[in-house]
């Protein structure tokens with residue numbers, strides 16, 4: 447049985463630090479900026495042959511019911527066997543600020559423990575401790591997050607095996623989110639599924655699109671840019687296939703967030719290197735921006751398949767749609783193989799067509815090509831447009847064969863092929879893409895030079 451443990455607390459209490467220490471991974475991003483974690487993060491840790499699923503949550507605000515992030519914490523609490531309430535000891539009154547949370551946990555009969563994140567000024571003899579017992583909190587763990595490294599005592603003293611049977615009983619009817627189901631899949635299993643990443647600027651609607659595809663409130667959706675701060679994985683199945691969808695963070699450029707952005711950018715760019723198909727979400731109200739083009743070039747640099755989804759169609763007129771489409775086509779005229787979809791994630795408009803394109807693009811990646819077909823296309827390409835003369839000798843492209851898949855590599859053998867000019871290589875690429883009916887992806891061409899019989 448997996449013990450599901452959520453880590454909750456107020457802004458900047460140390461939740462993500464605790465999460466990282468308990469999971470032994472640098473998964474959650476830690477920042478001094480309050481309210482940084484805005485989605486639930488799930489990670490599996492095996493300790494003494496037992497499986498623990500830890501959930502890092504955004505700040506909890508039970509008082510302000512309108513807060514967007516409450517829901518994320520509440521979902522985590524509902525699906526957990528144990529709740530670790532992290533309180534940063536700052537002043538005598540810091541417990542009073544948590545009364546409503548403690549009352550909520552008690553009302554809902556939750557197994558919860560207080561983890562007191564201490565600073566150097568804390569004095570155990572202070573009547574702070576009495577207050578804790580007065581509130582009926584008998585399960586408390588004192589830790590100096592900055593100095594202490596012995597986080598094992600949380601496993602030993604709180605999550606120890608003797609508790610497991612009672613947790614099992616107390617949590618019989620808990621809902622379990624797809625994230626937990628996904629987590630029990632190991633990495634090898636996850637690698638079995640085609641990976642589809644949703645990429646784009648902050649606020650372009652990536653999380654809304656992910657939620658629309660998954661038809662559940664998995665990612666946090668907010669109208670303040672930069673809400674998705676890390677990478678979220680979710681399995682999506684239709685009648686034919688299961689895909690692993692990955693919601694990435696939008697890249698924000700804000701002076702104060704430089705230290706955060708580095709890891710966020712790194713995470714998003716690392717994801718791109720591992721995916722099969724990427725959906726670049728463009729906000730139709732903003733149009734195609736430098737950042738979109740940066741993503742586009744990065745995706746194509748790694749020869750990943752790409753589909754463009756122009757979102758928020760419901761907010762623009764037909765005339766605007768035409769103008770935006772023309773602008774995008776102009777900007778990406780070099781990459782004719784990219785499919786452009788106009789969608790509205792909020793109205794679920796255009797989603798089926800987008801899903802169809804994802805399926806077709808992924809299928810396309812798996813196609814295999816024969817040497818005879820590639821050579822036929824090569825001959826047609828050179829017949830239509832001869833290679834240029836180089837130092838009085840014309841390059842001769844003899845035959846082509848596949849040199850690898852995902853990305854497709856076409857190997858061309860011939861004479862004087864190594865020094866072919868860039869524009870002719872790109873002509874050949876485009877010709878192959880068109881003739882092979884390749885959608886959403888580019889290809890690589892490698893040249894192998896045969897010995898030129900006239901060279902002596």
Ligand SMILES: Nc1nc2c(ncn2[C@@H]2O[C@H](COP(=O)(O)OP(=O)(O)OP(=O)(O)O)[C@@H](O)[C@H]2O)c(=O)[nH]1
Nearest residue numbers: 649650651652653654668669672673674696791792
């Ligand atoms: N009108 C309209 N609003 C949308 C649509 N899709 C998303 N939005 C809104 O745009 C805002 C941003 O949406 P998110 O899905 O959080 O955007 P995101 O790209 O994930 O944002 P980050 O997490 O900041 O990277 C929210 O207020 C959404 O409700 C759409 O199709 N139409």
